[in-house]
Amino acid sequence: MxxxxxxxxxxxxxxxxxxxxxxxxxxxxxxxxxxxxxxxxxxxxxxxxxxxxxxxxxxxxxxxxxxxxxxxxxxxxxxxxxxxxxxxxxxxxxxxxxxxxxxxxxxxxxxxxxxxxxxxxxxxxxxxxxxxxxxxxxxxxxxxxxxxFRHPDTDGEIRKLLDSVAMFPERTHLVGVYALGKAQRVIKLLREAGYNETLYIHGALEKLCKLYEDHGVALGPLETATLDTKERGAQERFRGKIVLGPPSSFHDKWGRRFPDPLPCFASGWMSVRQRAKQSGVELPLIISDxxxxxxxxxxxxxxxxxxxxxxxxxxxxxxxxxxxxxxxxxxxxxxxxxxxxxx
Ligand SMILES: [Zn+2]
Ligand SMILES: [Zn+2]
Structure with missing residues (x-):
């Protein structure tokens, strides 16, 4: 050889x-x-x-x-x-x-x-x-x-998110996900777990979600989470909803406008407690690709x-x-x- x-x-x-x-x-x-x-x-x-x-x-x-x-x-x-x-x-x-x-x-x-x-x-x-x-x-x-590094069962992590949404209907769950792969996987897993409501996505996820759908991965009802500042109380409609975006987006102006946000992050790195704490994540979801x-x-x-x-x-x-x-x-x-x- x-x-x-x-x-x-x-x-x-x-x-x-x-x-x-x-x-x-x-x-x-x-x-x-x-x-x-x-x-x-x-x-x-x-x-x-x-x-x-x-x-x-x-x-x-x-x-x-x-x-x-x-x-x-x-x-x-x-x-x-x-x-x-x-x-x-x-x-x-x-x-x-x-x-x-x-x-x-x-x-x-x-x-x-x-x-x-x-x-x-x-x-x-x-x-x-x-x-x-x-x-x-x-x-x-x-x-x-x-x-x-031993990642827990993925369905259990999705369950944690849905339990939290049920427990805090007045808060907006902001889920940090990378735009390629993690976003579409989390959306699909939510659908498989029976969550059929509209999921709101940051504009940065639009293109790749559409690309996945074009390749036969159905993602259910998605809407871009736009916050119209002129319309009073526009943010109120996000209470009790799930909004997905790139992890960085929740620290900027866009992320801070959601009512009573509950920051989550879906990543294998969330198994490192210190990292979740430092990044202000309230609900770490250990979901890894x-x-x-x-x-x-x-x-x-x-x-x-x-x-x-x-x-x-x-x-x-x-x-x-x-x-x-x-x-x-x-x-x-x-x-x-x-x-x-x-x-
Ligand atoms: Zn790599
Ligand atoms: Zn990679």
Whole structure:
């Protein structure tokens, strides 16, 4: 078997494939050819030459960056193979957000899989993670790569929100959610839990909610939460309602105008009590689009690669865990990603 380093290796611009001459999720500057795992800003940047990604990811990039985000888009469906300079590339679902994919790279009998961000829990807004059999080198994210991170049952967190809405009918529940993925997942989970009332969304969520609906993810009655200041008492109609917006929006003028707001935040980071407190969150909802510690370790055991490479988060604990299991593991220490991932 050839050395994996010859097929993929970390560079300052991102994970690079020398024989294929492409980068996976390059986040430092533009490159001639990029393969993109999913649409979050810490993976998908505008300005590359060719961009190979699932059709959903390309649609998300266009919605966020405009039509001109690349000179050449190359859509690949899950499971469809393409050749790039003799290297075979295909995508397997990652279960993270709509269109998210693990990138499978094959060359001279070596199969390497880069997960991008992933989770194993059910998500009614995207395809479930599919492990790739026969993986020699598994490159896993490790956003929540510490044994303290064990996300609770998601339905229970949604129940907490609905219980709070029932308990405080005079207050406006402001739910902080990232615009891509988390927003649509929380909305869909609320619908599944039987909440059929209109949900109010910040303008920043409109485009991506529509994009999800265009891709067959029905979100029920949504309305943009506009506050008309000229109309007296316009804010009153939000009492007892749920309003979703980007986490930052609730601290600005927009968020402060809702009557008796009850700030919530749906994120895996809400398991860190200190963070919820510091950000003024009254109702933390631990809903994550990343694998927690058990999901990470279970996935490594299931895929059972010859080598484990770890990136994008808390690498050291997972490396140590792997070594104790008798697995070959290495931290990639890729730069350019935010300290704390979008979740
Ligand atoms: Zn992501
Ligand atoms: Zn990420």
């Amino acid at each position: 050839i050395r994996p380093d010859l097929l993929l290796h970390p560079t300052p611009k991102g994970l690079y494939c020398p024989p294929g001459d492409f980068y996976i999720d390059p986040v430092r500057g533009a490159v001639d050819r990029a393969v993109v795992t999913h649409g979050h800003a810490d993976h998908a940047r505008a300005g590359h030459g060719a961009v190979l990604a699932t059709p959903e990811t390309l649609a998300i990039m266009e919605a966020r960056y405009g039509e001109e985000f690349t000179t050449s888009r190359q859509p690949v469906e899950y499971g469809e193979t393409v050749e790039i300079n003799g290297v075979t590339v295909w995508m397997s679902p990652a279960g993270h957000v709509l269109g998210s994919a693990q990138v499978v790279v094959e060359w001279k009998g070596l199969r390497m899989v880069c997960t991008g961000d992933y989770k194993r829990r059910r998500d009614p807004t995207c395809r479930q993670f599919e492990p790739v059999p026969g993986t020699h080198v598994f490159i896993s994210e490790a956003t929540f790569g510490l044994p303290v 990343h694998a927690d510690w058990d999901e990470l370790t279970d996935t490594v055991r299931e895929v059972d690669p010859e080598e484990l490479w770890i990136t994008h988060g808390r690498e050291d604990a997972l490396v140590r865990w792997a070594e104790l299991e008798g697995r070959k593991a290495r931290p990639l220490r890729l730069v350019g990603y935010e300290d704390e991932s979008i979740d």
